[in-house]
Amino acid sequence: MTRVPLLLLALCLGAPAHALDPGPDPVPSVMWEFYRKQWIGDEPYRFDQRVKVVAPPFAEDARQVPLQVDARDVPGRVRRMLVWAELNPLPRIVDFAPGPDVLPWLAVRIRIEQATPLRAAVQTEDGVWHVGSTLIDAAGGGCTAPSVVRSQPGWEERLGQVLGGRYPREDFSRLRLSVAHPMDNGLMAGIPEFFIEHAELFDAAGRSLATLELWPAVSENPSLSFDLRRPGPVRLSLRDNNGNAFDAAIE
Amino acid sequence: MVIDSGPSLRYGQALRSAIGKVTDKPVVQVLITHHHPDHALGNQAFADAPIAALPGTNAQLAKEGDGLTENMYRMVGDWMRGTQVRVPEQTLEPGVKRFGSHPLRLLAFTGHSGADLAVLDEKTGVLFTGDLVFYQRALTTPHSPGLLQWMEDLQQLQGLPWTLLVPGHGPVSQDRRPFEQMMDYLGWLDDLLRDSAANGLEMNEVIATPIPERFAAVKMSKYELIRSVSHLYPRYEQAAMARVEQ
Numbered sequence A: 001m002t003r004v005p006l007l008l009l010a011l012c013l014g015a016p017a018h019a020l021d022p023g024p025d026p027v028p029s030v031m032w033e034f035y036r037k038q039w040i041g042d043e044p045y046r047f048d049q050r051v052k053v054v055a056p057p058f059a060e061d062a063r064q065v066p067l068q069v070d071a072r073d074v075p076g077r078v079r080r081m082l083v084w085a086e087l088n089p090l091p092r093i094v095d096f097a098p099g100p101d102v103l104p105w106l107a108v109r110i111r112i113e114q115a116t117p118l119r120a121a122v123q124t125e126d127g128v129w130h131v132g133s134t135l136i137d138a139a140g141g142g143c144t145a146p147s148v149v150r151s152q153p154g155w156e157e158r159l160g161q162v163l164g165g166r167y168p169r170e171d172f173s174r175l176r177l178s179v180a181h182p183m184d185n186g187l188m189a190g191i192p193e194f195f196i197e198h199a200e201l202f203d204a205a206g207r208s209l210a211t212l213e214l215w216p217a218v219s220e221n222p223s224l225s226f227d228l229r230r231p232g233p234v235r236l237s238l239r240d241n242n243g244n245a246f247d248a249a250i251e
Numbered sequence B: 001m002v003i004d005s006g007p008s009l010r011y012g013q014a015l016r017s018a019i020g021k022v023t024d025k026p027v028v029q030v031l032i033t034h035h036h037p038d039h040a041l042g043n044q045a046f047a048d049a050p051i052a053a054l055p056g057t058n059a060q061l062a063k064e065g066d067g068l069t070e071n072m073y074r075m076v077g078d079w080m081r082g083t084q085v086r087v088p089e090q091t092l093e094p095g096v097k098r099f100g101s102h103p104l105r106l107l108a109f110t111g112h113s114g115a116d117l118a119v120l121d122e123k124t125g126v127l128f129t130g131d132l133v134f135y136q137r138a139l140t141t142p143h144s145p146g147l148l149q150w151m152e153d154l155q156q157l158q159g160l161p162w163t164l165l166v167p168g169h170g171p172v173s174q175d176r177r178p179f180e181q182m183m184d185y186l187g188w189l190d191d192l193l194r195d196s197a198a199n200g201l202e203m204n205e206v207i208a209t210p211i212p213e214r215f216a217a218v219k220m221s222k223y224e225l226i227r228s229v230s231h232l233y234p235r236y237e238q239a240a241m242a243r244v245e246q
């Protein structure tokens, strides 16, 4: 009589409904568990090659490393994308929440301090995190190198200037933006954190299309690219941690 | 006379002993074509000879030499032991300068590194191009002011009355093929970066471009494309985008 409930109990303990076998980590590192606990917590996750984290094999310029995350092959709608450089002193890069009109794809340039795994944890609507990974080699120092922006006279006047472009593709269009901002990470003596922490895309009707939280592992003069399912003008609004707000409009 | 002293003290010493096997005459002059570490870090081995370079090269070595040297230590470690930057104490002006019986035409360009010396021996027709010419090895761009500038420099260089070409990297040549390969490669790279920026490609997409079949013999092209995209693509991107802030 007690067998059935016990068995049920055992099933519940041993294999809760949300448990998943994450599979092998393609780029094991000492910090993986630490950050997984911090940002994914007890939610189900799996290492998933369908999340493509694309970076060069080595960082030619550790202050401006091009990083691309492509989760278009993950089945189901993508709710969030968390991206980090695992062995950075400041690992977090972005937390991206694409709405239905924005593809689960993102390109950004980042700073890395040393050779490191790069991770993108992509959460689909069923709550599962799909983790894409790659390794990048680096001589290092990208997070602690002196600011290029601050060495250029008149940079304060250029703060918040935005270069942009829109590029048609077969079934979507690409939006590229480059924002003048030092993205100070607080690791340089005498220069406190000063970085763009929030970006949001709107359509012409003022509807939010996507939000992006940024951390100062994003390079100075941040380069951001999004792929939008639909044509039509969009507006990008940006805010830094000092309360400065910037706006840009792209046809 | 020595043109370029190599990447380290140890290399400079080996170069010296190789010279000693061909002649017992002393080294009377060292010329450094540009500030890159693989050309200018063997200077200590020639402590007893005057060393000369373009003013721009000396300024770059004074400013960036230690950083470039550190980077070499990181890459090859012990092979660099004892190597320190020695900035040339003489500066060169473009023009003809006699060394013994050889009138050398000294030419100043900028396309590869910002300050690039080429040397034409007017007696023999031997042209030392420094890194303005790479042959069968992909060119490098970390300090290039721009690929179009580099192509202009090459137009001038190839018009000189030379008979034997000594590239900065790759085999010597008696024909124009190194120039043809350089112009072709620079033109391809410039077009690739310009078209990619006009089409809104990401750096990683540009890096993934296949190297054209005709450059199959050019070593390290895949690797150097990754580096060149990092060095040069931002300029092309900026030129292809417009101000959109409100």
Ligand SMILES: [Zn+2]
Residues within 6 Å of the ligand: B034, B036, B112, B113, B131, B140
């Ligand atoms: Zn060079």
